[in-house]
Amino acid sequence: MTGFLFAALTGLFFGLQGSYSRYISKKLSFFALTCATILSAIPVLMIFLYSTGIPQIDVAPFLLATLTSFTFNLFAIPLFFRALSVSPLYLTMPFTAFTPLFLVPIAWLTLGEWPDKSGFAGIFLILAGVYFIYLRDQDWLSPFRGLMKESGSRYMLIVAVLWSVSGTVEKNAVLASSAAFYGLTVHILLAICFTGYLFIRQPQELASIKRFPKQLLIMSLISGLMVICQLTALTMLPVSYVLSFKRSGILVSIALGYWFLNEPDPRRNLTGAFMDVIGAILLML
Numbered sequence: 001m002t003g004f005l006f007a008a009l010t011g012l013f014f015g016l017q018g019s020y021s022r023y024i025s026k027k028l029s030f031f032a033l034t035c036a037t038i039l040s041a042i043p044v045l046m047i048f049l050y051s052t053g054i055p056q057i058d059v060a061p062f063l064l065a066t067l068t069s070f071t072f073n074l075f076a077i078p079l080f081f082r083a084l085s086v087s088p089l090y091l092t093m094p095f096t097a098f099t100p101l102f103l104v105p106i107a108w109l110t111l112g113e114w115p116d117k118s119g120f121a122g123i124f125l126i127l128a129g130v131y132f133i134y135l136r137d138q139d140w141l142s143p144f145r146g147l148m149k150e151s152g153s154r155y156m157l158i159v160a161v162l163w164s165v166s167g168t169v170e171k172n173a174v175l176a177s178s179a180a181f182y183g184l185t186v187h188i189l190l191a192i193c194f195t196g197y198l199f200i201r202q203p204q205e206l207a208s209i210k211r212f213p214k215q216l217l218i219m220s221l222i223s224g225l226m227v228i229c230q231l232t233a234l235t236m237l238p239v240s241y242v243l244s245f246k247r248s249g250i251l252v253s254i255a256l257g258y259w260f261l262n263e264p265d266p267r268r269n270l271t272g273a274f275m276d277v278i279g280a281i282l283l284m285l
Contacts, residue, residue, distance in 0.1 A: 002236060003233050003235075003236030003237040003241075004233075004237070004241075004245070006229045006230075006232045006233035006236065007229075007230075007233040007237055007241060007242045007244075007245035007246070008245050008248075009225070009229040010226060010229040010230040010233055010242065010245055010246045010249075011245045011246050011247070011248035011249040011252070012249060012252060013222055013223075013225050013226030013229060013249070014226055014246050014249030014252075014253075015093075015248075015249030015250065015251065015252025015253040015255075015256065016222050016226075016249075016252065016253075016256070017037075017219075017222050017223055017226055017249075018084060018089060018092075018093050018249065018250075018252075018253035019089060019252070019253040019256035019257055019260070019261070020218065020219060020222060021033060021037070021081055021084045021219075022084045022085075022088075022089050022253075022257065022261060023260070023261065024212065024215050024219070025081065025084055025085035027212060027215070028205075028208060028209070028212065029085075029202075029205050029208070030078065030081045030082040030084075030085040030086075031078055031081075031194070031197070031198065031202065031205060032198065032202075032205040032206070032208055032209055033081045033085070034077055034078045034081045034194055035191070035194040035195055035198055035205075035206070035209065036209045036212075036216050036219065037077075037081070037219055037223050038077070038187055038190045038191045038194055038223075039191050039194075039195065039209075040216045040217070040219050040220030040223060040224070041187055041220060041223040041224040041227060042184065042187050042188065042191060042224075043220060043224070044220055044221065044223075044224025044225065044227075044228070045180065045183045045184040045187055045224055045227065045228070046184060048179075048180040048183070048184075048224075048228050049178075049180035049181060049184050051180075052178060052179075052180045054181065055177050055178035055180075055181050057176065057177045057181070058176040058177070059176075061172055061173075061176040062172075062173055062176035062177050062182070064169075064172075065169040065170070065172035065173035065176065066173045066182060066185055066186055066189075068165070068166065068169045069166045069169050069170055069173060069186055070186050070189050070190065072162045072163070072165050072166040073162070073166050073186070073190060074190065074193060075162055076158075076159045076162035076163055076166065077190065078194075079155045079156075079158055079159045079162075080155075080156070080159045082152075082155050083095075083151075083152040083153070083155035083156040083159065084152065085152075086151055086152045086155075087150050087151065087152020087153060087155075088152075088257060088261075088263050089253045089254055089256075089257035089261070089263060090133060090254050090257060090263055090265075090269035090272075090273070091133070091134075091150050091152060091153050092152045092153060092155075092156045093156070093249075093250045093253045093254060093273070094129060094130055094133060094250055094254075094272060094273050094276045095130065095153055095156035095157050095159075095160055096156060096159065096160055096163070096247060096250060097126050097129070097160075097247050097250060097276035097277060097279065097280040098126060098157060098160035098161075099160045099163045099164045099167060099243065099247075099280070100122070100164070100240075100243065100280050100283040101123060101126055101160070101280075101283065102160055102161050102164040103164045103168070104119075104123070104283070115283065118282045118283075119282065119283050121279075121282050122278075122279040122280065122281070122282030122283030123279065123283060124279070125275045125276070125278055125279030125282065126275070126276050126279035126280060126283070127279075128275055128279075129271075129272040129273065129274070129275030129276035129279060130272065130276065131272075132268065132271065132272040132275065133268065133269055133272035133273070134147065167239065167243060168239065170182070170231070170234060170239075171234045171239050173186075174231050174234050174235055175235070178235075179228065179231030179232045179234065179235055180228070180231075182231060183227045183228065183231050187227070230242060230246065233245070243280075244280060244281040247276070247277050247280045247281070248277050250273045250276060250277055251270060251273050251274060251277060254266070254269050254270055254273050255270065
């Protein structure tokens with residue numbers, strides 16, 4: 001039961017992270033937001049590691065999984081915030097449900113696995129949910145034109161591809177060390193790269209981070225707690241269960257986008273997002 005609680009909290013914090021990132025993207029550039037989010041989560045993760053202690057580390061599998069996750073997130077995380085900065089939540093967050101969809105060809109090529117009937121139903125629901133969100137005025141081609149027009153949706157599709165790989169190796173890294181140790185390690189590696197890039201290429205953006213201490217404190221708590229809950233849940237539950245709960249955060253972000261950011265048509269968007277979440281669950285289980 002504890003594992004399911006942490007998984008449910010992961011979904012809640014994922015939804016909060018998406019909606020709050022969209023809110024503060026009006027004050028920070030997407031790369032400054034990326035850097036600030038990673039940096040602000042580190043103190044929370046340090047406290048988490050201090051409370052749990054340094055674990056015994058199975059070095060070889062830990063290094064392989066951590067470096068794989070780090071490499072893919074090096075591109076996925078900036079693209080995630082780029083998507084949120086240029087497009088509304090209801091046109092970006094639902095595409096994170098495509099992560100399990102992109103695992104299908106990987107599983108087929110590497111393991112010879114193919115979805116069963118519930119898996120194909122999940123694929124249909126994921127695609128139908130996004131189509132329904134984009135559908136406007138009974139124009140059946142509007143979803144295709146909308147996807148071509150909305151750069152944030154395309155960015156988030158790429159994020160889903162990258163996360164389909166990184167998400168599968170995170171559990172190996174956690175089991176080879178601990179949730180706290182892996183989370184802190186990968187965040188420090190990402191922080192060094194993102195901060196170094198801003199310091200060399202965009203020093204003015206790095207300086208802009210200091211102007212929003214209150215917002216960054218809130219982001220620190222949201223991002224840090226999301227990572228802690230997700231990695232802790234991975235030690236207790238299969239990856240598919242944890243990611244299923246995490247995708248439920250799509251509904252949270254769309255609801256918050258309507259209430260606080262004046263995004264339109266909540267019934268349609270929540271209905272489509274609900275289809276995406278159920279589809280992701282069917283595909284992953």
